[in-house]
Every structure is written in structure tokens, then in C-alpha cells.
Amino acid sequence: MTAPSRDLAEGSLPPLVEPTAELTPAELVRYDRHLLLPQIGLVGQRRLKSARVLVVGAGGLGSPALAYLAAAGVGVLGIVDDDRVEVSNLQRQIVHGQSDVGRHKVDSAVDSVAEWNPHVEVRAHRERLTRDNALELVGQYDLVLDGTDNFATRYLVNDACALVGVPYVWGSIFRFDGQVSVFWAGHGPCYRCLFPEPPPPGMVPSCAEGGVLGVLCAAVGSAQVAEAVKLITGAGRSLVGRLQVHDALAASWHTLEVAADPDCPLCGSAPTITELQDYQELCGLPAATPAPVPTLDAAELRRWLAERERGERDFVLVDVREPAEREVSRIEGSVLVPKATIDSGAGLSELPADRTVVLYCRSGARSEASLRRLQEAGWTDVHHLAGGLLGYDA
Structure with a gap:
């Protein structure tokens, strides 16, 4: 040296x-x-x-x-x-x-x-x-x-x-x-x-x-x-x-x-x-190649919600934003599980592993990250709203 x-x-x-x-x-x-x-x-x-x-x-x-x-x-x-x-x-x-x-x-x-x-x-x-x-x-x-x-x-x-x-x-x-x-x-x-x-x-x-x-x-x-x-x-x-x-x-x-x-x-x-x-x-980390990201657009989510209302589809819609954001706007029929709790693992127990899960946030960035976290934790039937609320409310 x-x-x-x-x-x-x-x-x-x-x-x-x-x-x-x-x-x-x-x-x-x-x-x-x-x-x-x-x-x-x-x-x-x-x-x-x-x-x-x-x-x-x-x-x-x-x-x-x-x-x-x-x-x-x-x-x-x-x-x-x-x-x-x-x-x-x-x-x-x-x-x-x-x-x-x-x-x-x-x-x-x-x-x-x-x-x-x-x-x-x-x-x-x-x-x-x-x-x-x-x-x-x-x-x-x-x-x-x-x-x-x-x-x-x-x-x-x-x-x-x-x-x-x-x-x-x-x-x-x-x-x-x-x-x-x-x-x-x-x-x-x-x-x-x-x-x-x-x-x-x-x-x-x-x-x-x-x-x-x-x-x-x-x-x-x-x-x-x-x-x-x-x-x-x-x-x-x-x-x-x-x-x-x-x-x-x-x-x-x-x-x-x-x-x-x-x-x-x-x-x-x-x-x-x-x-x-x-x-x-x-560092002993898994390969960097990401798993596929199943997404729904606004029209598809509206159709899914209508089908759920008629009893034709079963899924859980999850808002991964913070509580203060949810007070301003939300998609009716969703539950709140903030991304931070998904990242830490504390919120995983609130999400069913045997049902379809759909995640959303403001723009789609946090919901996509949360989706990947769930995939790593073993969830297989999980989707997220592309474009988030910004696209859904447009």
C-alpha cells in the first residue's frame, strides 16, 4: 500500500x-x-x-x-x-x-x-x-x-x-x-x-x-x-x-x-x-432483478370496486399513505396501512395473505414500493394503482 x-x-x-x-x-x-x-x-x-x-x-x-x-x-x-x-x-x-x-x-x-x-x-x-x-x-x-x-x-x-x-x-x-x-x-x-x-x-x-x-x-x-x-x-x-x-x-x-x-x-x-x-x-443480497409489478389503472380499479360491491369479486383495498393525507382524500372502501408500517413489518399482520390486496398512494411510488415489500414477505396476489390518487381523481 x-x-x-x-x-x-x-x-x-x-x-x-x-x-x-x-x-x-x-x-x-x-x-x-x-x-x-x-x-x-x-x-x-x-x-x-x-x-x-x-x-x-x-x-x-x-x-x-x-x-x-x-x-x-x-x-x-x-x-x-x-x-x-x-x-x-x-x-x-x-x-x-x-x-x-x-x-x-x-x-x-x-x-x-x-x-x-x-x-x-x-x-x-x-x-x-x-x-x-x-x-x-x-x-x-x-x-x-x-x-x-x-x-x-x-x-x-x-x-x-x-x-x-x-x-x-x-x-x-x-x-x-x-x-x-x-x-x-x-x-x-x-x-x-x-x-x-x-x-x-x-x-x-x-x-x-x-x-x-x-x-x-x-x-x-x-x-x-x-x-x-x-x-x-x-x-x-x-x-x-x-x-x-x-x-x-x-x-x-x-x-x-x-x-x-x-x-x-x-x-x-x-x-x-x-x-x-x-x-x-x-452483501448477500438477492439478485437485483425485480419481480413483476402487477398494476391496475383507474378504470380497472373502478370496475373492480363495482364488482366487489355486487359480490362478484373479493379484494382488500389498502391506502399506504399517512393518516393526515387520508383525512384530505381517500378512495371509499379502503383501509389504512401506512407504508412505514409495511416497511417495518408491523403492518403485515393487518394484510391478509389469502386474499387479493390492492395498494394505492398519492402518485403510485409508495404503493409500488410497498408491493415489492409484500412480495419479498411472501404475498403473491397483490396489485397497486398506477398513478395513484392523482390518476384516479383526474
Whole structure:
């Protein structure tokens, strides 16, 4: 493995980006408080404007990260995410609002960044990061900030960053606990040095299963942005070679030293990983090929409801939205089982496995996700309303 640089040994790294961009008069006014900081100043702010940062995931961690990267004046912000906004996201994903429910998260995030800072160029990647596109996407940026919540994507991002040679600013949250570090092969450890193998599937519950304090996202996401700004400008000491641990309940932050593993298969002295892998298989996850999604359109559901009224068809119509949404509008004859309870498993007992189940939500995004969750749990006769209430009421 490449030995840590002299700069790292002394506690700092050289600036990641050259100050090629000039600031406009409007930007000089906007970034005045940065310009007053000796560690950043005019040159550091120009480095920020020249920087290209990719944020993976526009969710809990991605939201504060995007907000403060945009506010800081990062010149190019890339956002990669293929998910849609759900009501349960709004407790922590502050880049989105109520009117964004059902929209692609990338589209919502692009609008928010444009409002926060019109001087930032936003590149929207409305797609899932995979082994097929990761190297190309990561290669367009100087630094990657990871806001994802699953091990397969973390290993993918780490490996892509190591192979391309860019730093990986990592954050993780669960319940009241958070972790932050910077992994940069050749300058310190990579993610595999700290976590050589992923935990067995199901051992570590997701935030959807175990919950998360919404404001914890702000604490950890902001810490990630601080690391990104320091790397870009060369200010201070980065978390390369260190792990920061936050306990929100105890109001404590602790920093642990972490070392590169000389036997790491990715960044060690004799690497065996020279290309991206099958990360679903690495993490013991099922194949990514999704099962078919049985759907009904508005006309079909109306016909089914009429047939049920006449006793000619038997099925359960399930509203997977939140109770407050149901107070505004609903399809008569439906029952409420919120998606969050289906995700956690708590609501599965309310759904019959021996009858046809039809799910609906506002736009169809949450009902489709809930359908897949039921399929994974063993339900075979389950459908969802394509287009949701928006299509049904049109």
C-alpha cells in the first residue's frame, strides 16, 4: 500500500482543487464571511468554486450536505438518486417539501439548490449508482460525499473512489448515533480497511426498521460538508485516518484513529480488487432483478370496486399513505396501512395473505414500493394503482 503522504503525517493535506475560477462581484458579497477566514479567504473560495462534488443520495444525509455545499459555493454539484419523495422522508430529508411528494428526489433537490444558490451548477443523475456507471460518474468529480444507507452502495462508492483516486467522505446514521470519516486510498485507509466484510443480511436494521432522529442527519451531514470544504481548500486537519463518532443522546463526539490495512484487497500492498464487483452478491443480497409489478389503472380499479360491491369479486383495498393525507382524500372502501408500517413489518399482520390486496398512494411510488415489500414477505396476489390518487381523481 502507498505510504501516507508527508502532509497527512503532519496533520493536513494539500488543497484538492486549484483556484482556477474567478469570483464575480455578486459572489464576493455572498461569500463575505468565508473571505474573512484566513484558512479559506479569497483563494480558498475560488477553490470551492472550481470544485466538483458528487453527492450520492438526496435523502437524510444528502439533504444537509446539498444545502451547505451549495451555500458554501461549490461550483458543480452532482446529485445521483433514482428514488421518489415519500411523506415519511420529510421528517429528516429537508431538501424536499410537502409539494414534492411523489416527485423524483433528484428533481426536487435540483430546485432546492437553485433556490439556495443560483451560482452553483447542478448536474442531475436520475439513476441508481451501479457497477456499470459508477466509474464514469465518479470520474467526473473531485470528491464524493456519500449519503446512502446500505452496505452494497457504500462498498461500491468506496471501490469506485479508490480506483479513480478521489476522496470518499462517508457518513452513517442510525437511531441516535452517527459516524463520519474520510476514506482516501493512498493517503489513508479505505472503507474496506475499516469494514473488511459486510455484516450478514438482516443483522443491522435499516433506518426504516429501527428509526432515526431526524436532526441527527443535520449533525452528521454538516460534519461531512466540513470535511469536504477542508479537503477542497486545504484548511485544517481532515478525518483521513480517523473516525468521528457522535452520540446525540449523550451529546458527545469522539474521534478514533484508524489505520490502513496493508493486506486490504483494494488498497493494500498486493491488491486483488482491480475492478468493480457484484455488490449485491458481496452483501448477500438477492439478485437485483425485480419481480413483476402487477398494476391496475383507474378504470380497472373502478370496475373492480363495482364488482366487489355486487359480490362478484373479493379484494382488500389498502391506502399506504399517512393518516393526515387520508383525512384530505381517500378512495371509499379502503383501509389504512401506512407504508412505514409495511416497511417495518408491523403492518403485515393487518394484510391478509389469502386474499387479493390492492395498494394505492398519492402518485403510485409508495404503493409500488410497498408491493415489492409484500412480495419479498411472501404475498403473491397483490396489485397497486398506477398513478395513484392523482390518476384516479383526474
